[in-house]
Amino acid sequence: MNKVTFDQLQETLYVEELSNGLKVYVLPKQGFHKTFATFTTKYGSIDNHFIPLNEEEALRVPDGIAHFLEHKLFEDEEGDVFQDFSKLGASANAFTSFTRTAYLFSSTMNVEKNLDTLLNFVQHPYFTEESVDKEKGIIEQEIKMYEDNPDWQNFFGLLKALYKNHPVSIDIAGTVESINKTTKDLLYTCYHTFYHPSNMVLFVVGNVDPNEILNQVRKNQADKSFADQKEITRYVEDEPAEVREKKVVIPMPVNTGKCLVGIKERTPNKQGKELLKHELSLQLLLEMMFGQSSENYQTLYGEGLIDDSFSFxxxxxxxxxxxxxxxxxxxxxxxxxxIEELLSNFKQKRLEEDVIERIRKKKIGYFLKAMNSPEYIANQFTRYKFNDMDLFEVIPTLESLTKEDLTETMKSHFDLDTQISKCLVVKEEGLRA
Amino acid sequence: MEQEQVVHYQVGPVRVHVIPSTTFKTNTIVIQMNAPLQKETVTKRSILPSVLQTGTKDYPTRQHIRSALEELYGASLSGDVAKKGEQQIISFRMDLANEKFLKDSEPLMDRGLKLLSSVFLHPKISNKQFDSKMLDEEKRTHRQKISSVYDDKMRFANKRLTEEMCEDEPFGLHVLGYEEDLEAIDGSNLYEYYQQALVEDQIDLYVMGDVKVDDLKKMIEKYFPLQSAAPEDNVSTENKFFQEKEKNEVIEEQSVQQGKLHIGYRTNVTYGDDDYFALQLFNGLFGGFSHSKLFINVREKASLAYYAASRVESHKGLLIVMSGIQSSKYDQATKIIFEQMEEMKQGKFTDADLDQTKAVYKNQVLETMDVPRGRIELEYHNQLASKAVPINEWLQKIDQVTKEEIIKVAQKIQLDTVYFLKGKEEAANE
Structure with missing residues (x-):
């Protein structure tokens, strides 16, 4: 077990990689009533084309299957696993993103038993044709709920404008049509390929003793056998550097329109420190350009074009x-x-040191606030880890960014000739035929 | 239950509540202004928090205020309005980094309180008026905010249910106010109302975090020197809500993919009543949690919905059921929901179900206390209730509730209104 301390933040992280490849992190938090744990696989909606475990040929699976699998793992021979948690006063949940599927619980008592339940249910798939069919009605309503959500439609409309082939533009839950193609066997195939411990991270944060947690996890994992697994082969179709479409318009039953402007990364292959620096640079730049203290925000507000829903x-x-x-x-x-005009104008201007300092302070303060949240810490740490970054490097990296770094990132990212798309949600006129 | 001791004192008319804690990386300040919910004032109150954030004597524009917040290591400041029963609460919230975790340890609490005081008590005023240009901008965005409720169909259905159900009660008013009343607001009548609210509202100020109680008191006396006498406790508005009436069914149409079914019941129980915790456990068993009857029967067994849940309006005495279903399944879904309610009234749940619900509910209370704003919210419940239940007694109260008490509380619950927002085109699709 390794112990890493972060003096400024007054936090200590305990780290261990088990012999089966599972990476375990424990962050003790005194004064909290609750313990929050996430068990996450590096497998999300974009992983729809891969070589299944122990097979030779690549397989293309129906859209939304990672999310479908997330729903179905909560069922075992005995029934609904949610019940095992709530009997012990815990609340359990799960979510699927583009690149991850996370299972989680939070509880203020019986942490040990709940942690065992978490590890055991995720590592025990049980699917039947009947239960898979039954889930389709539920997921269908989940999809319909998002179809009525103008913000969600706006966001995915934008992704569809930005990307031609990349599966990030496919709705995480899939479509009513694609989920109906999901079968028990396909779920097992996805499960066995992506749920090996070596593809997963366990993060526990709360009022816990790290030694006890690690002992328990070691023991739990030692009682199970996993065949060694090679690196997973995933395929992503070639994606052009440029956007697919400049503009998309979606009519919906709304009173107020919506607008999103997207800028697509030309070469999105950064990982580790390089990605962390890039990501934080862009967040600082966006804040400088469009944050509530910016000239641009006042201008747009004064022109009557935005309200406090405006974000980036x-x-x-x-x-x-x-x-x-x-x-x-x-x-x-x-x-x-x-927005496009203001972006273009901003690029012509030189960045001001005092603004950089002020926004840097703001981001540092926001990060501290996020450190109050066990959910944020566990979810973000895992996301960072899967991209070879370290959450606890955020403040030092923010402190290290220079005006030159920011200027360079600004020039390369905001290429308004080929990398920009717009998606608008507009009030629908009359009824659709 | 481990719990910080709350220190209460009075600074002029302001009730101050300090919750010392070293658990967090930030310190949190919340101001609550409470007044009865009324048609005449609801719109003015709802726009005030954003108008006050457009400029102050020392920070003349929004941009100045926002820059100052950023300089304080990204202090966050927000203001909004909420309904609690027949009261309308204006809230300002500020989170400040605890300088202990920063490289340069400049004290932030004093500067944060000063800035908050500037926004709250020293707006930019000329000729006893708010600036008309700023006010017009806020009226525009506020109008947009009101009309955007329509765009979020769950919120819209909830608003429609409340309007239908509480037509002749203050609670039926929408918390954001009304577009037509917005028109009549100008810089001078809003400023007048603001002055009046500062005198007449009950003001509570909460601070949770790593603070020295004495130092803090001096700062609050310095920055929040309100002069008026403490107002009468106006909180115990009687709940004159229930009159026996016919069940009301309202069905409306829009071109939506999913129908929104919202059902309102009268619980005849509010926060502070002896059977309040029995009602909360009733709700947990009925529709509050993932082991509840609604979740199991509407979602898991019948596959009719992705969500089917209920919640309690504690200070008003309502129970609201919400579910998103295919429009053609309206009859089936309502039938299942009514059956679950009937089973609750007949006590068709086991002791094990009850224990499970107690465990989850207690967990929820404890988790709320792990978030400064949540903890402050729990404390504020007690300020609003006619009869307070100290937070450290909650868990015990929950444990003591019996099955009989839950059945008894279930018997008091009466169906009031069923609201259904259904899709227009579904018939054509099928």
Whole structure:
């Protein structure tokens, strides 16, 4: 077991990689009532094309299957695993993202038993044709719920405009059509390929004794046998550097329009320290350009184009990355054009040192606040780890960024000739035929 | 239950509550202003928090305020309004980094309180008016906020249910107010109302974090020198809610993919009542948690929905059921939901179900206390209730609830209104 201390943050992280390849992290947090644990596989909605375990040929699986699998793992021979948690006062949940599937619980008592339940149910798949069919109705309603959600439609509309082939533009839950192609056997194939301990991370944060937790996890894992597994072969179709479409318009039953402007990364292959630096640089830049203290924010607000739903973000993983800027607007088209103009103007200007310092302080403060949240720590640490980054390097990296770093990132990322797309949600006129 | 001791004192008319804790990396300040929910004032109150953030005497524009917050290591400041029963609460919340975790240890609490005081008590005013240009901008975004409720169909259905159900009660008012009343607001009448609210509202100020109680008291006396006398406790508005009436069914149509079914019940129980915890456990068994009757029967057994849940409006005495279903399954879904309610009234749940619900509910309470804003919210419940239950007695109270008490509370629950927002085109698709 390794112990890593972070003096400034006054946190200590305990780390161990077990012989089966599972990486375990424990962060004790005194004063908290609850313990929060996530058990995460590096497997998400984009992993739809791969070589199944012990096979030779690549397989293309139906869209939404990682998410379907997440739903079905909660069922075993005895029934619903949620019940095992809630009987012990814990609340369990799970989520599927583009690149991860995470299973989690939080509890203020019986942590040891709940942790065993978490490890055991995720490592014990049990699917039947009947239960798979039954789940289709539930997931269908989940999909319909998102179809009515204008923000979600706006976001995926933008991703579809940005990406031509990359599966990041496919809705995480799939479509009603694709989930109906899901079978018990396909679920097992995905499970066996992606749920090997060597592809997973366990993170426990809360009022716990790290030695006890690690002993328990070692023992739990030693009682199970896993065949060694080679590196997983995943395929992603070639993606052009440029965006697929400049503009997409989606009519929906809304009173207020919505607008998102996206900037697609040209070469999204950064990992580790390089990615961390890049990601934080872009977050600082976006904050400087469009944050509430910026000239641009005042301008757009004064022009009546934005309200406090206006926001921005940059995300990147291996294989894709994009900035997103936008929000609710009575004139979404005009807002999209103005954002593009303001981006273009900003690129011409020199960055101001005092603004950089102020925004740097803001990001440091926000990171401290996030450190209050066991959920944030466990989820983000895992995401960072899967991209070979370290969450605890955020503050030192923020402190190290120079004006030159930021200028360079700004010039390379915001290429408005080929890398920008806009997606608008507009009030639908009358009924669709 | 491990729990920090709360220190209460009065600074002028402001009730101050300090919760010392070293658990967090930030310190949290919350101001709550409480007044009765009324049609005449609901819109003015709802726009005030954003108007106050557009400029102050010392920080004349939003940009100045935001820059100052950033300089304080990204202090966050937000303001909003909420309904608690028949009361409308204006809240300001600020989170400040604890300088202990920063390289340069400049003290942030004093500067944070000063900035908050500037926003809260010293707005930019000329001729006893808010700046009309700023106000117009806020009126525009507020109008947009009101009309955008329609775009989030779950929120919209909830708003419609409340309007239908509580038509003649203050609770039926929408917390964001009304577009037509927004028109009549100008810089001078809003400023007048703001002055009035500072005098008449009950103001509570909470601080949770790594603070020295005495130093903090001096800062609060310095930055929040409100002069008026403490107002009468206006919180115990009687709940004159229930009149026997016919079950009301409202069905509306929009071009949505999923129908939104919202059902409102009267519980005849509010926070502070003896059977309040029995009601919470009722809710847990009925629709509050993933082992509840609604989740199991509507979702797991019938595969009708992705979500089927219920929640309690503690200070109003309502129970709201929500589920997203295919529009054609309305009859089947309502039938199952009503059956579950009937089973609860007949006590068709086991002691094991009850134990499970107690465990999950207690867990939820403890988890809420791990978030500063959550902990402050729990404390504030007690300020609003006519009869307070100290937080450290909650767990015990929950444990003491018996099956009989839950059945008894179930008997008091009465169906009021069924609201269904259904899809328009589904018939054509099938």
């Amino acid at each position: 973000d940059f995300t990147a993983e291996h294989g894709f990355g994009f900035s997103v800027i936008g929000g609710d607007s009575s004139e979404p088209e005009k807002l999209a054009d103005r």
